[in-house]
Amino acid sequence: MKPILEVKKVSKLFGGLPAVNNVSFDLAENEILGLIGPNGAGKTTLFNLISGYHEISKGDILYRGHKISGFLPEQVCSQGIVRTFQVVKPFGEMTVEENVMVGAFCRTADPNRARVKAQETINFVGLDKYAAMQARNLTIADRKRLEFARALATEPKILMLDEVMAGLRPNEVDDSLELIRKVRASGITIIIVEHIMRAIMTICERILVLDHGELIAEGTPQEVTSNKKVIEAYLGKEESADV
C-alpha cells in the first residue's frame, strides 16, 4: 500500500545550524504515528516544514506521490494536511463557532454550510457549551480543543497534533485519546507530538524519536522504549550506563 506521506532526506538550517538534519520516513494511510524527543529536538520544526510554514533547506516531501515541498501553508492545507500549533493561536475576537467556521470554509464557500459543519465539529470535540463565547475567554485546555476542532473542520486527510494534550488533567487526556481514535476511525491519518508518555504509548502504533534534528529510532512503542540511544537521548549518558 503506497504511503500517504513520504519525507525524503529533509533538512532545515537556521543560519547554518541544522534544526532538522536529513530526516526520512514514510506515513502509512490511516496510521497513528507518534513523534517524540527531548525539547528542541526539532519536532515542531518538522511540523513547520511539512505544513509549509518554513521553507525546506534540502530534501523533498511527497503527498500521495506528488511533491508538496515548497507549497505555501494554505496550499498544503487545501491538499489535506493540517496542523495545530504547540502555542495555541485562537482568533480572539471571534466566537468559538466562528473560529471553527474559518476551518470549515476550507471546503465550502457557503457560510451556512460552514456554520453547520462548525457546529458538528464543536459538538464532536465537546465545546458545545462555549459555542457563542469569544475565543479569548477560553481556558488553555479549551483553547487546545478549539485548535483541534478548527483543524478537523477542514476535513483533512492527515492531521498533525502538536502537544494537544499538554496541560490536561488525566481524565481530559483519556477523553482526547478517545477523540483521536474516533478521528482515526473516520479515515484520517494522524501524527502526534506529545510529551505525555502514557498517551503516546497507548495510542500510537509506531513511534519516531528525534534528537538534535536527527531520527535516532523508529518502531513500535515497546521497541522504542527499550532502545539504548533513546534512553541516552532523554536521560543523558551515565544514567543509561548502569541500567
Place this chain on the structure above:
Amino acid sequence: MEIWMQILVNGILTGGIFALISIGLTLIFGVMNIINFAHGEFLMISMYLVYWMNVKMGMDPYVAIIFIIPIMFVVGLVVYKATLNPIIERSELFTILMTVALMILLQNLALMLWNADIRSINIDYAASAIGTENIRFGITKIASFAIAIGTAIGLMIILSRTWIGKSIKATSQNRTAAKLMGVDTIRTYTIAFALGIATVGIAGAALAPIFSIYPTVGTQFGTASFVVVVLGGLGNVPGAIIGGLIIGLIDSISGFLLPVGFKEAIYLGVFLLVLLLKPNGLFGQGAAGGGR
C-alpha cells in the same frame, strides 16, 4: 567634471542633514516600533527654542546645543508619559494616531504662541562657504555633518556602554524577554523616547541656521527621515548615517539629472524598493519582512 564633484559634495553634506534628523527617529522607531509622525514637529520646537536663545540671549545656535539636549529630553519625557505611555500596550495603530494628533497639536500651538512669522537666525557665517572657486563646502552644512557623526557616536556609546543603553537594546530585541530579565521596560521606553527627542533637539539646533523657522517647517523633514531609517535598518544608528548619505546623494544627483520636482518621488521609489527587496534595511536587523 568639477560640477559633478560639487554635486557629490552637496549630496554628502545634505546626507549629513538627513542623517542627523533620522538618528532620533531610528532610536524611537527601532526600539519601540512607534512611527512618530510628529517627528518633524519636535524638530520645529527645538528650532524655535534655539531661535529664542539666539534672539533673547544672543547665544550661537551651536553653543545652544548644550542647553537644548536637557530641555528636549524633558520635553520627550513629558510628552511620552502624558500621551504615548498609557497606550503603548495597544496595537501600533493607536500609537501612530496619537503621534498624528500630536503633530496637529504642536503645529497649531506654535502658530498660536509664536504666530506665523517666518523667522531665521542670521548669524554672519550662515551662508559663507569654504573651498575652491567651483567646489564649495557650506560652513553650516559641514557643522551639521560633524554634529551628525558626533551625535551618532555619542548615542552608540550610550547604547553599548551604559546600563540604560543595554536595557534599551534588550527591550528592542524582545520586550517580553527583557521583562523576564527584570528590565523595567516602561522606564526604558520612556528614556529611549526622551533620548530620541533629545537627539532631534540637537538636529533642530544644527538646522536652525540653515532653514527658516515657522510653525509648519517640520512637515518638510517627515517622510525623508522615515526613508533613511528604513534604509539604514531599524534601531541601527550607524545605518542611519549611511542611509542619510545615500538619500542625500540620490537627492543631489537625481535633482541635477531630472526636473527637481521629482526628487522626492525618486527617493520614495527607492524606499519602496528597499522595503520590498531587503525588508530588514540594507544593514539593519529589523523584522520588516513578512516571512513566507
Place this chain on the structure above:
Amino acid sequence: MSYIKSIINNKAKLFLTLIAAVAIMAMLVPASAGNAFIQNMIIMMLLWAGLASAWNIIGGYAGQLSLGHAGFFGIGAYTVVLLAVKLEVSPWLGLIAAVFLAVVAAVIIGWPCFRLQGPFFALATVAVGEVLRILAINFSDLTYGTNGISVKMEFGLGFMLFREKWAYGIMAIAFLALVLYAVKKLEKSRLGYYLVAIREDQDAARSLGVKASRAKLTAYMISAAFTAIGGVIYAQYILYIDPDSVFASALSMQMVLMTIVGGMGTLWGPVLGAVLMVPLDQFIRAYFGGSVHGLHMVIYAVILILVILVIPRGIGPTLSDWVKKYDKKAESEGDRI
C-alpha cells in the same frame, strides 16, 4: 423593546431603510429652512462616513493599516474630472472608469506591499500616497498640475451636477448605504471571516487554508473602489480639485481617525466616527476660526488625544460593552429590559 429588537435583527433590508430614513430626516429638517451650511455639513458627514467605512474594510476588518488611501480618493476625483474636461465623458461613465482605475492601482500597490508586516506596510502606503501626489503635481500636461481643474458648470443628472443641495444629499446617502450594505454582506461572507481571521493571527489563518494575500488584496480592491467613488462625489460636489486637496495625507489620516474613534472592525464604527467628528470639526472652526489663529485646531487635537487615551476600542464597541454590563446587572436583578 424586545419587539423592536426582533424586527431589526433579522431584516437586513430594514436596516438599510433605517440609514436612509435617518439621513433623509437629517436632510429635510434644515432643507426647509434653506440652511445650506447644515446641509453641507450633513453631506460631508455622509461622504466621510462612506469613506471611513470603505477604509474600515481593509483597516478595521483585515487589520492592514493603510495610510495612503488618499491615493485612491485622488484617482477617483481626477479620473472623473479629467475624462469630463478632456474627453467630454459623462461623470457616470467616469465613475466606472474611476472605480476600475482605483482597483487596478490597488492591485499594483497591494500585491507587493502586502508582503510587509505592521509598521512597514503602513509606511509603504504613506510613501505610495506621497508619490501619487507628486506625480499629480508634476505631470501638469495631464493633470493641470497645481492649477487644479474645475468641473464644468453644466447642471443636470447627466452631468452629475446639481444646483440643489438635497440632490447631493441623496447621492451621499446612496454612497453610504452602498458601502454599508457591502460591508454587511462582507461580514457574513467567507471573505469577511477570512479577513478577521487574518487580522487576529495570519499564520493560524493560513494553516487553516486561508489564502491570506489573495483575501487581503480582494479587500484592498473593494476598499479602493469605494474610496474612489467617494473621490468622484467630492469632485462633483466641491467642483474644484487640486493635488494638495485630493491627494493630501491629511485625508488618509481623517479616514483612519474616524474609524478609530467610532470603533474599528465594526459595521457602525466609521459612521459613528463621522457623525461625531465632521460636525465637531466644522463647529470649532466656525466658532474659533476667525479669532485666535490656530485655537480651533488645538482644541480638535486635544479632543482627539483624549478620545484615543480614554476609549480603547472606539466609541461604538465601548458603548455596547457598557450596555452589556448594564444588561448583566439588569438580568441579575431579574428585571429584563
Place this chain on the structure above:
Amino acid sequence: MKFRRGKLISLLLLICFAVVSVAGCGGAATEKEPVTTGEVGDTLRLGAIYPLTGPLAKLGQEEQKGAQIAADLRNDAGGINGNKIEWIFADAPTPEAGVSEAERLITVEKVPVIMGSYSSGVAYAASAVAEKNKVIYWENSGVADNITQRGFKYLFRFGITGTSLGETTIKMLRDVIAPELGKDPKDYKIGVIWEDSSFGTSVGQGAIGLAKELGYNVVFTESYSAKTTDLSSLVMKLKQNDIDILIPTSYVADGLLLFKQMQELNFVPEAVIMGGNATQDLKAAMGEKINGLAHSDITQPRTNEAMAPGLEAFMKEYKERYGSEPYSGHVIRAYAGANVLFDVLEKAGSTDADKIAEAARSLDLPLGSTAAGWGVKFAPEGDPMMGTNERAEAYGCIWYKDEIFTVWPVEGQLEDVEVLVPWPAR
C-alpha cells in the same frame, strides 16, 4: 461579531446623534436677518475668507488686517450710506474648508458679499459657491488666472493676475535693470524658476510668455516643491547654464534657502528679479545683503502718493496699530480692494447682487485712483476674463538702503533710487 444587542444600541445612538447634531447646529447657527444698506445706522455685515491657519497663515492674517483697517477708517468717515461695516472673518486653509465656510457665511450669516482669499485654491472653490447662491465674491489676492476664466457674473477680481506679476519681471529687466547695466536685454541668458503651486506656476509662465514674445533668450525653466529641504541641485543647473538674469518665484522660506545656497555654491547672476513676496521676513533674514534684489510685486509701502492716493493715511494707521512697517504689499492690496468694494456698495445702495454687480461693472477709474495705485475697470460680461480688473498691474520694486522702493513704472518712484546690481556678490 454577533453582539446583537451592541448593534441595536449603537444604531439607536446613531439616530439620536444625528438628530442632536442637526438640532444642535440648527440652534447654534440661527440665521440672522439680512440688512439692506437702506436703513441708516444699521450694521452691514460682510464676509471675508482667508487662510488663518496652516502654511499660508502669515499672509492670510496680513490681508485680514488690511480689511479691518479699511472698515474702521470707513466707519469713522460715516460708513456706507450711514451703515456701520462689520467683517465676519472665516478661516479656510483648504478648498474644502473654503466651501463650508462660504456656505456658512451665505446661509447662516446671510452676508451679501464675501471678500477673499489669498490662496488661489480657496478662491476657486469658494467663489463657485458664491456664484451658485448669487452672492458677490470680491477677490483681492488670488492670482491664478483661471479664477476669472469661468464666466462668473458675481465674481470680481480687484488684484493682479499671476501673468501680470510675471510680465512685470520682464518689463523691469527691459526698462530698469538692462539700462542700468548698459546691456541689451536680448544678450542675457535668462533662467526662470518657480515653486510648483498655482501662484508660482502662473507667475513663471507669465514671465516666460512675455520674454519669448520680446525675443529674449530664456535658456532654463524649472519648477520645484516649496517644501524641499535642498535646492543645491537646482543651483548647480543654473550655474551649468551660466544664467545672468535669474527670475525666481518663491515664498519666503524657499526663497531664503535658494539665496543661501546660491551664495554657498558661489553662483552670482547679474541680477535677480523675484516674482512677488517682497516681505519684511526676507529682509530680517538677509540683513543688508538684500539691497539690490529686485521684485515684481503688488504695491509697496514706499510708493509715490501721487500714484497711490490714501496710501500715506493707511501707513500711518498701520504703524499706530501694529508699531511697525507693513509686512508686505498684501495688506495694502486688501485695504485698497476693500475701499473699492465699499465704494461699489455705496454706489449700488443695496445688497442685491445684481445691483452691486452692475455698480461694480460701471466703475471706470483711471490708473492711480486707489491706494494700491491701480485703476478699476472690470472686464465686461462675455469677455473671456470676465470680472478681472483690467487696470491692475504689478509694480517693479527694488531693495535700497534696507527698504523696498517702487521703481517701475516711473510715476511710482519716490526718490532717485540707485539700482544696485549685480546683486548677491555685494
